[in-house]
Amino acid sequence: MLTTLLYQPHDDSLLSGDEANIKAWKQSHDAILWLNIDGELTPALQQMLQADFGLHPLALQDASRDRHPPKIEAFEDHTFLLLRGLSASSESINCDNILLALFVGKRFIITRHSARSLSIERTMNEVMAGNLSMKLGTGALSLKISRFVVKRYHKILFDLESRLEELESIMLTTADDKILAEVVLYKTDLTRLRRNFHYHVELFNSLRDEPSLPFDEQLAHEINDVCEHQHRAASLADLFYQVSSDLIDGYISISAHRLNNIMKVLTIITAIFVPLTFIAGIYGMNFEFIPELKHHNGYFIVWGVMITITIVLLLLFRKRKWL
The missing domain is CATH 3.30.460.20 (CorA soluble domain-like)
Known part of the structure; x- marks a missing residue:
């Protein structure tokens, strides 16, 4: 036009x-x-x-x-x-x-x-x-x-x-x-x-x-x-x-920082459960002659050891400021 x-x-x-x-x-x-x-x-x-x-x-x-x-x-x-x-x-x-x-x-x-x-x-x-x-x-x-x-x-x-x-x-x-x-x-x-x-x-x-x-x-x-x-x-x-x-x-x-925080939490959880899984794995084996299996308070002792390990690891992570 x-x-x-x-x-x-x-x-x-x-x-x-x-x-x-x-x-x-x-x-x-x-x-x-x-x-x-x-x-x-x-x-x-x-x-x-x-x-x-x-x-x-x-x-x-x-x-x-x-x-x-x-x-x-x-x-x-x-x-x-x-x-x-x-x-x-x-x-x-x-x-x-x-x-x-x-x-x-x-x-x-x-x-x-x-x-x-x-x-x-x-x-x-x-x-x-x-x-x-x-x-x-x-x-x-x-x-x-x-x-x-x-x-x-x-x-x-x-x-x-x-x-x-x-x-x-x-x-x-x-x-x-x-x-x-x-x-x-x-x-x-x-x-x-x-x-x-x-x-x-x-x-x-x-x-x-x-x-x-x-x-x-x-x-x-x-x-x-x-x-x-x-x-x-x-x-x-x-x-x-x-x-x-x-x-x-x-x-x-920011996304990488958030991912690092998530990975840190997952790593801490993994670090805590690795020794606990190790203990549970040992006493979960099917061998007949494991000395501790016949101990009267064995169950409570294992629980005490596992709880102690968890507490010690948490205190260690906090001291290093990972938590």
């Missing part, structure tokens, strides 16, 4: 429409056009974008893919940004990504996403509601989209922080393999997110250090703000990845 927003500076008007706005934009010398493509970037669309906006075919090829690392590429009259955002249904760390392509020129911004993008929708709604003006320029508009993209990640990371704190408290009292499985999944998801964030950090650092058209000095503060948001997301992902690793190691250590 193709939608457009056409802004006319001379009368501060905004017109929402379809492909027909492209013709009006081409006839104007100062109008600003936002062309949004929701879905497949067909060969016919690619040809139109090359002819009307001068977009490079290789950049269009990257924008048409569903999987590609985030990147930035500067051309003579525009900048190509490729971001990895969240799908509309993603509300947790176990999220799906969509590729978000932005071609940002002086008088146009072209966005393409393969599935519904809440960041694009929110920015468009703010423009149409008058809360965000296209007269600020296409650079400011693209940075606003980028900020919405990373803020959705922030919400997911903050929710994960609360959950990791809960799991840490539970682990101290409960040894449950379901908890371990949950933390392992979080670590896997964070590995993927960290990769995205570090791509984004490198991308916006490059834009800040070497601004390209239309990102001029007037947008320096906005670029720095997006960079800070990206750095924060990356640092949070790194932190929670380390926390997840520590929780896994802590769970394994």
Whole structure:
């Protein structure tokens, strides 16, 4: 689906429409056009974008893919940004990504996403509601989209922080393999997110250090703000990845400690019953001539010896602090 927003500076008007706005934009010398493509970037669309906006075919090829690392590429009259955002249904760390392509020129911004993008929708709604003006320029508009993209990640990371704190408290009292499985999944998801964030950090650092058209000095503060948001997301992902690793190691250590305590108890029980079993085994043999068998108080003497051995062993274990 193709939608457009056409802004006319001379009368501060905004017109929402379809492909027909492209013709009006081409006839104007100062109008600003936002062309949004929701879905497949067909060969016919690619040809139109090359002819009307001068977009490079290789950049269009990257924008048409569903999987590609985030990147930035500067051309003579525009900048190509490729971001990895969240799908509309993603509300947790176990999220799906969509590729978000932005071609940002002086008088146009072209966005393409393969599935519904809440960041694009929110920015468009703010423009149409008058809360965000296209007269600020296409650079400011693209940075606003980028900020919405990373803020959705922030919400997911903050929710994960609360959950990791809960799991840490539970682990101290409960040894449950379901908890371990949950933390392992979080670590896997964070590995993927960290990769995205570090791509984004490198991308916006490059834009800040070497601004390209239309990102001029007037947008320096906005670029720095997006960079800070990206750095924060990356640092949070790194932190929670380390926390997840520590929780896994802590769970394994706690489980090993509990197993050692169990084995210690079983070992003590075994150590006590070994001599008792030995005594019972000797006097349980079926030889006819065992001197003690005929002793009048033999039964009580054996019991006394066995009880004495048990008491002595328990005292010895306690003295060595094994109990």
